[in-house]
Amino acid sequence: MKNFKAKIIENKQVAPQIYNLKFEAPKLAAEAKPGQFVEALCKGSGAPFLRRPFGVHMADTKSGVCEILFRIAGRGTELLSQMSAGDFLDITGPLGNDFEINKGKKHFIAGGGMGIAPLLFLAKAIWQTGEQAKIFLAAKTAADIARLDIFKNFGEVILSTEDGSLGEKCLIDTPLERALKTEQNAALYACGPRPMLRCVAELGAKYQTPTQVSLEEKMACGMGVCQGCPVEVKNKDTKYKMVCKDGPVFNAEDIVW
Ligand SMILES: Cc1cc2nc3c(=O)[nH]c(=O)nc-3n(C[C@H](O)[C@H](O)[C@H](O)COP(=O)(O)OP(=O)(O)OC[C@H]3O[C@@H](n4cnc5c(N)ncnc54)[C@H](O)[C@@H]3O)c2cc1C
Structure with a gap:
């Protein structure tokens, strides 16, 4: 620290x-x-x-x-x-911990709302490996999608908004599922509101795609001392992990959604 x-x-x-x-x-x-x-x-x-x-x-x-x-x-x-x-x-x-880049995969990055914030750095890191990323950005409305031009430097950007003011009028799962249907060798990385992450986790399981999610639970100390940001996990040794210390990035299949 x-x-x-x-x-x-x-x-x-x-x-x-x-x-x-x-x-x-x-x-x-x-x-x-x-x-x-x-x-x-x-x-x-x-x-x-x-x-x-x-x-x-x-x-x-x-x-x-x-x-x-x-x-x-x-x-x-x-x-x-x-x-x-x-x-x-x-x-x-x-x-906290970091995303593990699954080398040799087609990288699907999914950001909802302010969940896009940590994903630009990830998109750049994947781009630096020379591998391809598809970047799915979603928000309620066009004005909520910031830094679009910068994201475009690091991969193909697919946009969706709830009101249809930018990209497709839908939630992020629609374009994501379409892409997963045609790509057998994908890896998913996501950050956003919990309902979106749950949905991305379900898609990851449905298409047998390794899926990492970054959780943004409310937290206080940020280093595992106050135990204020527990997340329930499927683990035989412990029922809860701390988002700040054990995360914020988790394998989606380990989380009790
Ligand atoms: C690991 C992690 C990374 C984050 N990264 C970003 C980021 O890159 N960009 C960004 O804009 N925000 C991010 N957040 C959320 C951000 O920390 C909160 O928005 C911020 O702490 C709110 O502080 P505040 O004093 O302005 O508002 P507060 O007065 O503390 O809260 C205002 C409102 O925001 C809600 N809120 C507070 N914390 C969170 C949270 N974690 N998630 C959802 N709602 C919350 C409260 O319930 C309240 O309704 C992150 C959170 C975590 C845990």
Whole structure:
């Protein structure tokens, strides 16, 4: 566990209520792996006592710059949105485990809502191996899909929205199942709201596709001390695992949905 202060380079609104925050963090950039997260201390009047977790959205070893992508959900993220270039952000990380890239597979990445945040870093890592990724992005409406142009650098992007304002008018399972039907050698990686992840897990089981999901349960300490983020698992030794320490990435078949 590493705690440090990172100088903010840019904190830019990229969609309604969604911000992309870039900061200098050479050690984090060198160590972080796709799927891992950081905990940021949100400062200001009435700031929450506990740090807030965010997936590593991007990390560049050459420049030493890391990014998080966040949506304003409450007081902490609201204060975070008010930070500017030159401010210092108190960060702990990298925390948690990471996605395992299944080499030799057709990689299907599925992100719903803010679940897209940690998947850009994964898409880049897969692209760097020279293998192909299909990136399924879904949201309620077009405005909720941020960073689309950047995702397009790392694979074919398939879009769906609930209101049909961008891509197909459907939930993510429709294009995902269509793709799974025609691809026998896929591996699935997903992050998003729990009902979506459950659905992706069911598709993974139906098409016998290895499926990893990144869970975003509410959590406090982020390092397994407070035991505040349990998830029920199918395991003969333990009934619960901690999302912060044992995850956030799990094999979908291990979770009791
Ligand atoms: C491992 C992990 C990675 C995450 N990565 C990202 C990310 O990359 N980008 C991003 O925007 N968000 C991410 N989140 C969610 C983010 O941490 C919360 O939105 C944030 O902590 C809310 O803090 P707040 O003080 O603004 O709001 P609070 O005042 O704490 O909460 C505001 C509202 O958000 C809800 N909420 C709080 N935490 C969560 C959560 N974990 N999941 C769903 N709803 C929540 C609360 O119930 C409440 O309704 C992640 C969460 C986890 C556990």
